[in-house]
Amino acid sequence: MITSDNLVHHEFIGLKVHATNVKNKSLNLKGTIIDETKNTIKIEGEDNTEKMIPKNGTLFVFELPDGEKVEIDGNILSIRPEDRIKKRFKKI
Known part of the structure; x- marks a missing residue:
């Protein structure tokens, strides 16, 4: 989950x-x-358009399946997704 x-x-x-x-x-x-x-996240907008968003310099607010919203600075996400899943991050 x-x-x-x-x-x-x-x-x-x-x-x-x-x-x-x-x-x-x-x-x-x-x-x-x-x-x-x-370095990018591709988003399908509410109007069915697709845009590539650079991770660096972008603030992402993710909506989790339970409705909770989580804000993450894209600068810390600028690694390959498969490496990010394995990486350990420090708690802030």
């Missing part, structure tokens, strides 16, 4: 997300994650 404590160790594809990019306001998007690479 995905929780706020173990979110970074799970697959993001299929989760709802709101992405806010500080540098590029046109990359502010709400939708569902459909793909992820080392």
Whole structure:
């Protein structure tokens, strides 16, 4: 089960997300994650458009299956998804 404590160790594809990019306001998007690479997350917006969002410089607010919202700085997610799932992160 995905929780706020173990979110970074799970697959993001299929989760709802709101992405806010500080540098590029046109990359502010709400939708569902459909793909992820080392440096980007591909989101299908509510209007069925797809956009690639860079992880660096973006703040992601993930909506978990239970409705809880978790905010994560994209800079710490800029590693390959398969490596992120295995990596240990320090608690803040």
